[in-house]
Amino acid sequence: MSKIIDITDRNFEEEVLNSDLPTEVDFWAPWCGPCKMVIPIYEKLSEEYEGKFKFCMINVDENQQAAMKYQIMSIPMQKYFVDGQQVDEILGAVPEQVIRSKVEEIIVRFPSDEMGRLNVLLTSWVEHNKLDSGKFRKWAEKAKSVGDDPTYNGVLQAAQEMEKANDRLSQLLIELQH
Numbered sequence: 001m002s003k004i005i006d007i008t009d010r011n012f013e014e015e016v017l018n019s020d021l022p023t024e025v026d027f028w029a030p031w032c033g034p035c036k037m038v039i040p041i042y043e044k045l046s047e048e049y050e051g052k053f054k055f056c057m058i059n060v061d062e063n064q065q066a067a068m069k070y071q072i073m074s075i076p077m078q079k080y081f082v083d084g085q086q087v088d089e090i091l092g093a094v095p096e097q098v099i100r101s102k103v104e105e106i107i108v109r110f111p112s113d114e115m116g117r118l119n120v121l122l123t124s125w126v127e128h129n130k131l132d133s134g135k136f137r138k139w140a141e142k143a144k145s146v147g148d149d150p151t152y153n154g155v156l157q158a159a160q161e162m163e164k165a166n167d168r169l170s171q172l173l174i175e176l177q178h
Contacts (some may be wrong), residue, residue, distance in 0.1 A: 003046035004039075005056045009065040015056055017084040022106045023054040027070070027077040029061050034093035035076040041096045045103060052112060053103055078102075082110040115176070122173045129166040133159070 007015045007025070016023050026042055028035035039057075046055040060067040060075060070079055070086070080088040080102065087110065090102060111117055136159050 003050050003055065004042055005054065007056045007058045007063075009063045012058065012063075012066050015054075016081050019054050019081070021052065021054040021112050022087075022103075022110050023056060023081045024103070025079050025081065026055070026057045027060050027067060027072045027075050027079065028057055029059060029075055031061075032075050037093045038076050038078075038099070041099055044096070045099065049103060049107075052107060080106055082106065119173070119176055122169055122176065126166060126170050126173055129162065130170075133163050133166065 005015055016025055024042070026038070028039070042055050042057070058066055060072055074091060076093055078090040078099070079086050088102060088106060090099065109120075111120060140156060140159070
């Protein structure tokens with residue numbers, strides 16, 4: 001039995017933008033032949049990914065507000081949302097493997113379980129801070145002439161503490177991934 005949720009302009013925010021799961025929205029219309037071709041694919045995937053990914057359909061003829069907001073000019077149009085933001089889209093009737101690959105990619109990029117989210121967040125944090133730490137060290141070496149300025153010294157000390165914290169987060173990330 002299909003797990004696709006029929007949505008409207010009225011419940012779009014609740015069902016899609018406030019969803020705890022990554023969500024696909026199929027913008028379609030009953031008169032659209034290619035739209036009818038992809039529905040069985042979404043029905044199949046909605047069952048396979050139940051609890052991991054949410055699949056929705058919205059009839060653009062009956063729900064023009066959402067269609068206008070998301071600038072739907074051609075259908076079928078599938079838009080993918082995570083945490084209230086559109087993260088990807090597919091235009092047209094495409095083969096199951098294309099859709100399945102997109103769903104898998106989004107699940108990897110935006111996991112819905114707490115450990116997965118923590119892993120993504122920590123990885124981003126650590127990578128970003130490593131880059132900034134390197135830039136900061138280079139700047140500090142060139143700016144030694146500032147010397148005894150208390151603000152400068154406070155910034156250097158805080159940066160060193162951040163680097164230590166980042167090293168600890170890197171270690172915890174490694175532990176988390178094993």
